[in-house]
Amino acid sequence: xxxxxxxTLQAYPEGLDFASAIHLDRRPTPEPADGQVTIAAxxxxxxxxxxxxxxxxxxxxxxxxxxxxxVPGQVMGRVLESRAPGxxxxxxxxxxxQWADVSCVDALASxxxxxxxxxxxxxxxxxxxxMNGWTALVGIEEVGRVKAxxxxxxxxxxxxxxxxxxxxxxxxxxxVIGIAGGPAKCAFLTEQLKLDAAIDHQGPDVExxxxxxxxxxxxxxxxxxxxxxxxxxxxxxxxxxxxxxxxLMANYAQAQPGPKRFDQILSRRLQVTGFFSPDFAHRGPELxxxxxxxxxxxxxxxxxxxxxxxxxxxxxxxxLFTGANIGKVVVRVR
Amino acid sequence: xxxxxxxTLQAYPEGLDFASAIHLDRRPTPEPADGQVTIAAxxxxxxxxxxxxxxxxxxxxxxxxxxxxxVPGQVMGRVLESRAPGxxxxxxxxxxxQWADVSCVDALASxxxxxxxxxxxxxxxxxxxxMNGWTALVGIEEVGRVKAxxxxxxxxxxxxxxxxxxxxxxxxxxxVIGIAGGPAKCAFLTEQLKLDAAIDHQGPDVExxxxxxxxxxxxxxxxxxxxxxxxxxxxxxxxxxxxxxxxLMANYAQAQPGPKRFDQILSRRLQVTGFFSPDFAHRGPELxxxxxxxxxxxxxxxxxxxxxxxxxxxxxxxxLFTGANIGKVVVRVR
Numbered sequence: 001x002x003x004x005x006x007x008t009l010q011a012y013p014e015g016l017d018f019a020s021a022i023h024l025d026r027r028p029t030p031e032p033a034d035g036q037v038t039i040a041a042x043x044x045x046x047x048x049x050x051x052x053x054x055x056x057x058x059x060x061x062x063x064x065x066x067x068x069x070x071v072p073g074q075v076m077g078r079v080l081e082s083r084a085p086g087x088x089x090x091x092x093x094x095x096x097x098q099w100a101d102v103s104c105v106d107a108l109a110s111x112x113x114x115x116x117x118x119x120x121x122x123x124x125x126x127x128x129x130x131m132n133g134w135t136a137l138v139g140i141e142e143v144g145r146v147k148a149x150x151x152x153x154x155x156x157x158x159x160x161x162x163x164x165x166x167x168x169x170x171x172x173x174x175x176v177i178g179i180a181g182g183p184a185k186c187a188f189l190t191e192q193l194k195l196d197a198a199i200d201h202q203g204p205d206v207e208x209x210x211x212x213x214x215x216x217x218x219x220x221x222x223x224x225x226x227x228x229x230x231x232x233x234x235x236x237x238x239x240x241x242x243x244x245x246x247x248l249m250a251n252y253a254q255a256q257p258g259p260k261r262f263d264q265i266l267s268r269r270l271q272v273t274g275f276f277s278p279d280f281a282h283r284g285p286e287l288x289x290x291x292x293x294x295x296x297x298x299x300x301x302x303x304x305x306x307x308x309x310x311x312x313x314x315x316x317x318x319x320l321f322t323g324a325n326i327g328k329v330v331v332r333v334r
Numbered sequence: 335x336x337x338x339x340x341x342t343l344q345a346y347p348e349g350l351d352f353a354s355a356i357h358l359d360r361r362p363t364p365e366p367a368d369g370q371v372t373i374a375a376x377x378x379x380x381x382x383x384x385x386x387x388x389x390x391x392x393x394x395x396x397x398x399x400x401x402x403x404x405v406p407g408q409v410m411g412r413v414l415e416s417r418a419p420g421x422x423x424x425x426x427x428x429x430x431x432q433w434a435d436v437s438c439v440d441a442l443a444s445x446x447x448x449x450x451x452x453x454x455x456x457x458x459x460x461x462x463x464x465m466n467g468w469t470a471l472v473g474i475e476e477v478g479r480v481k482a483x484x485x486x487x488x489x490x491x492x493x494x495x496x497x498x499x500x501x502x503x504x505x506x507x508x509x510v511i512g513i514a515g516g517p518a519k520c521a522f523l524t525e526q527l528k529l530d531a532a533i534d535h536q537g538p539d540v541e542x543x544x545x546x547x548x549x550x551x552x553x554x555x556x557x558x559x560x561x562x563x564x565x566x567x568x569x570x571x572x573x574x575x576x577x578x579x580x581x582l583m584a585n586y587a588q589a590q591p592g593p594k595r596f597d598q599i600l601s602r603r604l605q606v607t608g609f610f611s612p613d614f615a616h617r618g619p620e621l622x623x624x625x626x627x628x629x630x631x632x633x634x635x636x637x638x639x640x641x642x643x644x645x646x647x648x649x650x651x652x653x654l655f656t657g658a659n660i661g662k663v664v665v666r667v668r
Binding site for chain 2: 059060061226231235245246247248251255256257258259260261262263264265266267268269270271272273274275276279
């Protein structure tokens with residue numbers, strides 16, 4: 001492979017018009033420098049959070065992607081060449097690389113990790129056995145402090161992280177209500193994930209629908225979305241409730257006004273905590289082992305929304321924001 | 335005393351026009367029913383939070399004051415008549431009573447408490463040795479988890495609770511920055527309270543002033559105000575910072591838009607917690623004992639903003655919202 005296809009950011013996209021801003025370039029296949037490896041991608045993980053860095057905003061948790069640079073993203077594949085100790089050609093690995101056929105990554109800075117090749121479906125390494133799983137588990141157990149009998153509400157509950165959070169909360173003995181867009185996803189939540197209730201955020205009065213599903217209030221809200229949805233949830237929180245914020249997807253492309261019902265944090269004595277998975281990446285092995293015990297036992301449903309071909313990345317990426325996906329959005333590169 | 339003067343709520347006030355809405359009525363002096371006592375007020379505590387219940391909003395932590403009812407508030411004085419076990423005429427007590435010469439209170443529901451008459455200034459029971467003190471102590475120690483070396487920011491730092499929070503944080507070894515309105519209050523913060531820095535929220539660029547005073551970011555923000563001030567603070571929070579919300583004074587008269595920079599909770603992985611003192615009133619004796627050890631040792635400055643005469647309550651109450659007061663606002667009833 002002497003030529004490498006790489007998606008590069010040429011401009012900060014407007015809304016969902018990714019095609020005008022992100023172009024597929026052809027560049028020479030990279031050679032690893034000392035401490036680096038190159039990875040031939042089998043799959044890319046597409047994540048809503050990346051959208052934040054496709055803006056010129058400097059107040060996110062990562063700086064904006066410089067224009068002209070490859071789009072960063074999680075990749076899983078085989079080591080092509082290694083100049084990093086502990087990694088050899090052919091190893092199955094995961095790292096923060098690029099939307100490209102071949103990513104060149106620094107072993108230390110990229111979270112490069114060797115993966116267990118005996119996992120039944122390797123894509124699990126990009127969902128429940130990776131950052132989505134860690135986020136769901138830490139968010140439910142440690143940030144939300146969910147206990148048996150709690151009423152737990154999860155937004156984007158048909159998405160990669162939300163569906164895991166919802167199922168983990170259910171495993172902990174909570175009553176779980178999922179929020180998703182449209183009847184098909186809501187049916188998925190109650191019929192496939194076996195949640196106790198589902199709420200369609202496209203419905204006419206979401207605040208009233210939550211009140212009806214949780215008349216005693218929400219003890220823990222696992223938040224992925226923000227925007228007007230959060231305003232529908234705040235007056236439905238139980239006193240001393242916890243809100244675990246792992247994402248504010250409604251804000252990524254464009255800043256949103258703050259929640260009008262912010263004062264409910266005081267009135268209801270809520271605890272609102274922002275968290276994100278790179279902060280606990282060092283606990284990956286321990287968290288992954290726990291998650292794998294659930295996936296091996298068939299306790300976590302983990303559908304994938306798979307698109308074939310690196311040239312189709314932008315179409316796949318838009319699915320995250322139009323809400324077309326049920327489950328984790330991945331691209332099969334080869 | 336056969337006639338009792340009682341401030342009653344005739345309408346929900348607009349802004350600071352209390353005089354059109356709250357009238358001084360003359361009613362018969364109440365007689366205690368079983369389980370009740372009457373208290374002849376020496377002082378009233380005036381608290382910004384009461385303003386929330388002078389609106390028809392039902393989403394606060396107490397229901398609105400019914401029109402035609404006495405305005406509720408904390409009173410300190412002597413028991414006049416008692417039909418509650420453990421209380422006798424002449425006892426020095428504090429309770430949630432009414433803005434009146436004589437309050438009739440239920441011993442259990444009103445937080446009625448006998449006070450130590452040996453405290454040098456009895457007004458201390460309405461400030462540092464009461465709810466303001468409990469709120470400051472719990473907010474700094476337990477909600478904010480302040481530790482030595484932290485940078486702590488306190489809003490309304492010349493107010494009854496803020497000045498205690500700021501001084502307690504300083505006692506814990508934190509670097510403390512106070513926010514107040516105008517040069518006189520800012521001078522009070524640095525010269526009298528010995529805070530490390532003061533920021534005038536009437537100044538031209540509060541966000542930049544905070545950044546300059548805390549270039550490494552704010553570890554703990556003790557929040558009394560909300561509104562635009564919170565937006566100036568959010569981008570100045572250090573990663574993993576805590577925001578302890580004990581009040582949102584800017585919201586009381588009128589709902590405010592939510593903080594535009596709400597997304598900083600996620601970007602900076604903040605923890606935002608609402609709390610209020612009735613929730614830990616059962617810990618009053620333990621908290622009061624600790625606070626008294628500081629007041630007795632002269633470690634807490636506790637100025638009072640005292641107005642003489644029950645007929646001047648409305649003028650005194652407005653001082654809280656125009657920011658005229660330095661320290662705890664009380665009214666000397668007799």
